Amino acid sequence: MKLVRPLFILTILLSLAAGLFAFQFGGFRRQQYYYGGANVPSEFYWSRLQYTSSYANGGFRGYSQSWARDFPKADNDCLIVLRRLTRINSPSPLNVVDLNSDHIFDYPWIYAVDVNTWTFTDEEAKRLHDYLYKGGFLMVDDFHGTDDWEHFMAGMRQVIPDRPVEDLQDADEIYHVFYNIDEKFQIPSEVYVNTGRTYEKDGYVPKWRAIRNEHGRIMVAICANMHLGDAWEWADSPEYPEKFSGLAFRIVLNYITYAMTH
Amino acid sequence: MFEFFFKYPRAVYERGHFALLGAWPHWVLAVMIVGAGAVLAWMIRSRLNEAAPVMRSWRAWVIWGMQTLLAALVLVLLWQPAITVAELRRQQNIIAVLVDDSRSMAIADEGGTRQAQAVKTLENGVLDSINKSFQTHLYRIDSGAARIGSLKELQAGAPSTRLGDSLKQLSEETSDLPIGAIVLCTDGADNSGGIDAEVISALRARHIPVHTVGFGREHAEHDVELDDAVIAPRTLADSRLAAKVTLHQYGYSGTAINIAVRDVSSGQPKVLATRTINLGANGNIQTETLMFNIGGAGAKTLQISAGPLAGEQNTANNTLTRVVNAGSDARRILYVEGEPRWEYKFIREAEEDDRMVQIVSMDRTSPNKIYRQGIADPKELADGFPSRPEDLFAYQGLILGSVEAAYFTPGQQQLIRDFVDRRGGGLLLLGGQYALADGGWNASAIVDVLPTILPTQPGTFHREADPRNGTTHATAELETAGVDSTITRLVDDPKANSARWKTLPYLMDYEDPGTPKPGASVLADMITPEGRKLHLLITQNFGRGRSAIMATGGSWRWQMSSPLGDTAHHLFWQQLLRWVVSDTPGHVVASVPAQVLLDNGAVNLAAEVRDQQYNPAPDAKVEAHILGPSGVSALVEMTPVPDNPGHFQAVWSAAKTGAYLTEVTAQRADPSTGTVKELGRDVLTFQRMDGVAENFHTEQNRELLERLATATGGQYWKPSELGKLVSRIPYSEAGVTMRETRDLWNLPIVFVVLFFLRFSEWWLRRKWGIV
Incomplete structure (x- = not known):
């Protein structure tokens, strides 16, 4: 029993040392993040939607929850590409938009992931509904298979009960607004590196879908059965195929340009 | 009484000319008057020491004045004063x-x-x-x-x-x-x-x-009369128009009265706008503005009416008629944007609901990419911004967003200037990081066209520092000129309109547009986070066209941060863009001095004709085809106006009452091929009404x-x-007149004055106790 206290302290110290080493030399080493820090006035803010996950009891929506998957590296890589390849003014750090706040209306573009877990209060559903109909654009990503789709749509129908979901065609303007994207394929998560599988669960076929308003403007761009976030996040990994990251970057630049022109 | 003293009627003195008939020169008279005055002064002065003490003061000079006047009058009479006057035989x-x-x-x-x-x-x-x-x-x-x-x-x-x-x-x-x-x-x-x-x-x-x-x-004891109703005679279909109604009244001060605008073009009159106002003071001219939507395309006959009120002596002067021609051809605006930004998206979205205005846009999405929207065919704008007049002048309006002046060649900048000045187009510049002074437009070829003198230094553009921090907001408010403007009218009541603007969400960014030029109108201002007042919306006419600056790229927040269904953002932009293009002329512009002819059928038709590059076309053949009531049809050749190249005129008589539709066409032979080519055509309407005019100004x-x-x-x-x-x-x-000369020396008034002077002197001496 005399050794319990020293062993406990030693364990804590070793854990802290390992954590510090991992932080300094781990997967994110020498990466500069446009995350946190002072705001820089921008035309475009890369904004990720913060929502409550269905498995988060009591409404917990911290940074370990579903909405924050791949954050901040995926978003960060995207912002770098956006600044490099477009004339969109976007010097601000990454931005997180809480669906609980009316400040969502300050950012007409938002990105959401793992949306099969999202849940909304009536107030949140109305806020997102108004946001979309007033001109906002929502891109959703990273959910797979039949069950995920059903859960995603349960939330979506709470927001937009009456607009159909449609499959986007290759000729649709959103695939030609910045790059001409004539060929699309399933973009897998980083699981592909070890398994060679491009799908997860029963989401064998990628679904490029959208919900439009009454004028035909896309309000919600849906990337189902794929994971663009991982393709951005692992774009600098030698094991992750470039073709997936390349398409993922082209897709998101087109979606952003579309949101800013339609 | 006048003639008793002055012998002749007042008209003789009003129309006649004074003369001295004496043979001696007039200067002798002047010398003698001065001499008499001097002699009298010397005599009084020399005897002043011997005079009574009471006279050794100003009193002596009063006496001198009266004696001098008497002497002068007598001298004038010696010169035989007379008056000559023309008189009818x-x-x-x-x-x-x-x-x-x-x-x-x-x-x-x-x-x-x-x-x-x-x-x-x-x-x-x-x-x-x-x-x-x-x-x-x-x-x-x-x-x-x-x-x-x-x-x-x-x-x-x-x-x-x-x-x-x-x-x-x-x-x-x-x-x-x-x-x-x-x-x-x-x-x-x-x-x-x-x-x-x-x-x-x-x-x-x-x-x-x-x-x-x-x-x-x-003036009448109890009457309300409409003096005038000013409405734009031509507009686009579905346009929001303003009727500026002036009226005056007697006997109803403070009474509420209903004024209305009705479309009476068809059998069933349709109320377009109505408003209740309180009448002002008796005889005062009162001006009220009614906003209304003109509706679909076509010639519209509008009735503007007030009241009637109980006990009015004349109710026939409560209604005026105006004719408005609502065009059906959609107007096209070229919108050049230097970067993807939200303002561009939301302006385009606002115009989606306006079928009469189409935005053709080019947006620089990357340094080497231009994204085109609204183009009629794949070739349109394929080479970027137009370099030829006929390509740019095909548009009626031009918007320059956040795009540098240096993006345009000197020739293209000159073309933009000509677009406004010569073509008569509307130019709108927006605020932005590459716009106005920050975009180098203060040293461009279009500085004359702009409604402001831009700041000389860059650094005038500012973004909202942090949208989540509520301390750095720039807000908008109306100037006096904007309260009644069809551009900035969000609600009909002027006071409510001013209040409405103050409730608009804050702007995402703002730019200093500089100082308004003389003649420019400032419609709205911005209050910056530091409390500075900068102009937000400034307009002016230039040449044949017009220009405006909307010194922000952040009005999109009026859409995103207002409640769903709020129309302020879309309505404002639709109205502003209609202003940009509504008055842009075509190659032929036909006009008449008044569109309602009251009891007089004489019509002076005028037309201005321009060629493909909007230069005057004095060698055009211009004809007016007039269709009127009861099958009236006439083809009138219009002749060039001397010393005014490109202007044509014709006089025609509308014999019957009713509405007339006139189409003016212009043709010109191509010098190279000899083939006749149409330059353009224009349609105007006018109406003859008999028996109405006498109801007014009674x-x-x-x-x-x-x-x-x-x-x-x-x-x-x-x-x-x-x-x-x-x-x-x-x-x-x-x-047939004769000129008569009438003596003035014997006027009774002369003797009265002579007597008065002598009597006054005696009376004064007596009063001062020296007689």
Whole structure:
């Protein structure tokens, strides 16, 4: 029993040392993040939607929850590409938009992931509904298979009960607004590196879908059965195929340009 | 009384010239007056020491003044003062007596109709008195002048009064007659908008005085009258228009009245706008603005009406008619944006609901990519911003967003200037990081076109520092000129409109647009986070076109941060962009001076014709095809206006009442091929209405009659004073005259003054105790 206290302290110290080493030399080493820090006035803010996950009891929506998957590296890589390849003014750090706040209306573009877990209060559903109909654009990503789709749509129908979901065609303007994207394929998560599988669960076929308003403007761009976030996040990994990251970057630049022109 | 003291009528002194008939030079008189004054002064001064003490003060000089005056008067009489005056020769001149025979003279004011009063006054000795010395010619006047044999021929039933035209006609028809004076009996209710200078000049050239005799009340006891309604005569279909209605009233001060605009083009009148207002003070001109949507394309006949109120004496002057031509051709705006940004998206979205305005846009999405939207075919804008006039001038409006001046070649910048100046297009510049001064536009070829003098230094653009931090907001508010503007009107009531603007969400960014130029209108301002007031929306006309600056790229928050369904953002941008393109002319612009012809069918058609590059086309063949009521159809060739290249004119008469549609076409032969090519065409509408004009301005227009009399050397008379007219008429320089010289030395007033001076001196001496 005399050794319990020293062993406990030693364990804590070793854990802290390992954590510090991992932080300094781990997967994110020498990466500069446009995350946190002072705001820089921008035309475009890369904004990720913060929502409550269905498995988060009591409404917990911290940074370990579903909405924050791949954050901040995926978003960060995207912002770098956006600044490099477009004339969109976007010097601000990454931005997180809480669906609980009316400040969502300050950012007409938002990105959401793992949306099969999202849940909304009536107030949140109305806020997102108004946001979309007033001109906002929502891109959703990273959910797979039949069950995920059903859960995603349960939330979506709470927001937009009456607009159909449609499959986007290759000729649709959103695939030609910045790059001409004539060929699309399933973009897998980083699981592909070890398994060679491009799908997860029963989401064998990628679904490029959208919900439009009454004028035909896309309000919600849906990337189902794929994971663009991982393709951005692992774009600098030698094991992750470039073709997936390349398409993922082209897709998101087109979606952003579309949101800013339609 | 005047003639008792002055011997001759007042007119002799008003029209005559003073003269001294004495043989000695006038300077001798002046020297003698001065000499007399000096001698008197010396005599008084030399004896002042011997005088009573009371006189050794200012009193001595009062006495000197009176004695000097007396001496001067006597000296003037020695020089034989006289007055020379032109006088009509008896029985050799004609006095034209004109009596208004329009319907307004049938109004009964005080004891009979106005015309009955005029006839009674003339027959009650006035005509007889004139006839003793002159010949009298009687005329009835309405839209012209016609001689009558007797006053019994008058009927007071003519539908209009045109005093100017009547006097002009009389002057022309009597050019070889010795007209000594004109006596005009009327209420002055002229329907032509006044008497023009040409008529006055013609009368003055012949020295004919017009004596005006005013009949009728100068204002009604209980009446509301619409004075005017100003509405743009042409617009785009579905446009929001403003009707500026001016009215005045008597007897209803503070009373609420309903004013309305109705579309009466079809069998079923449709109310377009209505508003209740409180009437102002008696006789005050009151201006009210009604906003309305003109509806679909076509020629629209609008009725603007007020009331009627209980007890109104004349309800026929409560309604005005206006004609508006709503065009059906959609207007195209070229929008050049230098970067993807939210303002671009939301402006485009606002215009989606406006089928009459199409935005064709080019957006620099990357340094080497341009994204085009709204293009008619793949070739449109494929080479970027147009470099040829015919390509750029195909648009009616141009928006320059956040794009640097250096993006355009000097030739393209000059083309933008010509787009406004020569083509007549509308130019709108937005704020942005590459816009206005920050985009180098302060040193571009279009600085003259801009409504402001841009700041000389960059760094004028500022973004919202942190949207989540509520301390750095820039907000908008209206200027006075914006309260009634069709661009900035979000709600109809002006006060509510001002308040509405203050409730708009804050702007995401702002830019200092500089100082407005003289003639520019500032419609709205911005209050920056630091509390500075900067101008937000400034407009001006330039050349044939117009320009505006909207000094922000962040008005999109008016859409995103307002409640869902709020129309402020979309309505504002639709109205602003309609202003940009609505008045942009085509290659042919046809016009008429007035679109409603009241009791007069004369139409002066005018057309301005421009070629493909919008240079004047003086060699064009221009025709007007007129379609009117009851199958009226006419093809009128329009002739060039001398010394005004590209302008054509024609005179035509609309004989029947009703609506007329006129299409003006212009053609020109191609010098290279010889083939005739159409340059363009334009459509205009006008309407002839009879029997309406006399319902308006029924009160006596004394101001007009006084002006006419004064301008011609005549006099305004009340009917009760007309007996004195006879003694005034002979003193005229018109007709056959003789110049008479009349002595003034023997005027009774002279002896009165002489006596007064001597008596006054004696009375003063007595009062001071020295007599």
